[in-house]
Amino acid sequence: MSAIQPPAESIWWKQPLDKVEGTWIGIALVWSLFMFFMMPFWHIYGKQNLSNEAYRTTPQAYLAKTQAMVDEYTVRTETAAKLPVVRPPPGSDVYLLGRLWQWWPLLELQKGQTYRLHISSMDWQHGFSLQPVNINTQILPGYEMVLTITPDTGGEQTIICNEYCGLGHHNMVGKIYVEEGM
Amino acid sequence: MSAELFRTCPESGLQFHKPAETLMRLNAVVAVVILLVGGVAALLVTLTRWPAVHLLPADRFYQLLTMHGVNMLIFFIIFFEIAVLYFCSSTLLRCRLATPRIGWLAFALMLIGVIVNNSAVLNGDASVMMTSYVPMPANPNFYLGLILFAVGALLGCFMFLGTLVIAKEEKTYEGSIPLVTFGALTACIIAVFTIASGAIILIPTYLWSLGYINHIDAAMYRLVW
Numbered sequence: 001m002s003a004i005q006p007p008a009e010s011i012w013w014k015q016p017l018d019k020v021e022g023t024w025i026g027i028a029l030v031w032s033l034f035m036f037f038m039m040p041f042w043h044i045y046g047k048q049n050l051s052n053e054a055y056r057t058t059p060q061a062y063l064a065k066t067q068a069m070v071d072e073y074t075v076r077t078e079t080a081a082k083l084p085v086v087r088p089p090p091g092s093d094v095y096l097l098g099r100l101w102q103w104w105p106l107l108e109l110q111k112g113q114t115y116r117l118h119i120s121s122m123d124w125q126h127g128f129s130l131q132p133v134n135i136n137t138q139i140l141p142g143y144e145m146v147l148t149i150t151p152d153t154g155g156e157q158t159i160i161c162n163e164y165c166g167l168g169h170h171n172m173v174g175k176i177y178v179e180e181g182m
Numbered sequence: 183m184s185a186e187l188f189r190t191c192p193e194s195g196l197q198f199h200k201p202a203e204t205l206m207r208l209n210a211v212v213a214v215v216i217l218l219v220g221g222v223a224a225l226l227v228t229l230t231r232w233p234a235v236h237l238l239p240a241d242r243f244y245q246l247l248t249m250h251g252v253n254m255l256i257f258f259i260i261f262f263e264i265a266v267l268y269f270c271s272s273t274l275l276r277c278r279l280a281t282p283r284i285g286w287l288a289f290a291l292m293l294i295g296v297i298v299n300n301s302a303v304l305n306g307d308a309s310v311m312m313t314s315y316v317p318m319p320a321n322p323n324f325y326l327g328l329i330l331f332a333v334g335a336l337l338g339c340f341m342f343l344g345t346l347v348i349a350k351e352e353k354t355y356e357g358s359i360p361l362v363t364f365g366a367l368t369a370c371i372i373a374v375f376t377i378a379s380g381a382i383i384l385i386p387t388y389l390w391s392l393g394y395i396n397h398i399d400a401a402m403y404r405l406v407w
Binding site: 002006010138142143163165170 | 240241244274309310311313315317318355356357358359360361362399400401404
């Protein structure tokens with residue numbers, strides 16, 4: 001039996017299955033079923049793939065909403081670029097935008113409180129990646145993604161961009177400060 | 183079928199249709215040359231990612247990373263696949279290749295596409311990665327090169343399917359097709375689907391880069407691409 005010749009037996013599908021071949025088909029089937037069920041399982045129990053909502057928006061409208069939140073809740077600024085650090089009240093809508101090449105503004109959230117985190121892009125595609133907890137979602141211009149989040153880890157969390165967005169991609173870093181015991 | 187159109191390989195005993203053999207060789211050789219180009223780019227990318235060396239500045243790095251991705255994942259693979267498709271149909275089924283002239287047209291379109299695309303990347307204004315997600319803009323020739331390549335590759339795939347039909351009509355084999363040819367048929371079906379969907383979204387993207395269309399939805403591009 002050769003793979004580059006037509007099968008010698010014209011009714012080749014009635015030959016009994018070899019034990020080795022059957023074993024491998026069995027292994028492949030079990031593994032693919034495992035991966036299939038792992039996806040919904042991890043979505044529900046893994047706390048890493050967040051169920052998000054998506055709405056249509058425009059960069060101008062989204063920028064206006066973010067600017068309104070920054071104007072109202074900025075508590076301090078950081079670095080020479082005077083990046084605003086915003087502390088929105090628990091339970092409120094929090095706006096974060098991605099643009100070339102920064103996540104803006106910096107956020108200060110309280111541990112154990114729930115927020116609705118809105119994210120959108122002002123220009124090209126970006127990838128929101130929260131480290132070190134490793135929560136990721138795709139950010140597109142014209143779409144407003146909403147994640148309902150409850151920070152459960154105190155301290156400083158870093159947002160990096162994990163979708164290539166041009167020459168400054170590797171410098172696109174943001175921060176979320178999670179305050180404990182308030 | 184005239185006898186001088188075929189030759190039997192003294193080493194393997196396989197029977198080659200001469201025009202098909204020329205096309206197989208050309209497609210395979212170009213594929214390996216592209217692999218070399220992509221490999222050199224990979225080496226430079228690695229030497230930049232290695233913190234102790236950090237060879238290139240950011241703009242050169244992203245330019246070479248784009249070149250590496252496009253050449254390896256699209257151009258090398260599909261050029262080689264076309265050579266394999268011709269072999270699995272014409273040689274393994276001992277059949278003439280459907281239309282060698284269209285095979286030459288396919289080869290020319292693919293090669294021109296590779297050159298147009300790579301020159302756009304070398305020009306420095308098309309460092310958009312293999313995925314080229316809109317609305318990040320690239321030099322229009324980046325998309326044009328990919329479209330030309332896709333049209334050529336689709337012609338090659340259809341020639342493989344045409345050769346299967348001819349082999350069946352002319353009864354050049356008995357019973358079922360060989361397992362390897364069956365595998366190639368599977369690969370061909372997947373290739374037609376992926377190449378066609380890629381080319382379909384790149385056509386409006388090309389028009390967008392030229393200014394004829396003013397908006398392409400980012401989510402739609404991701405979905406189709």
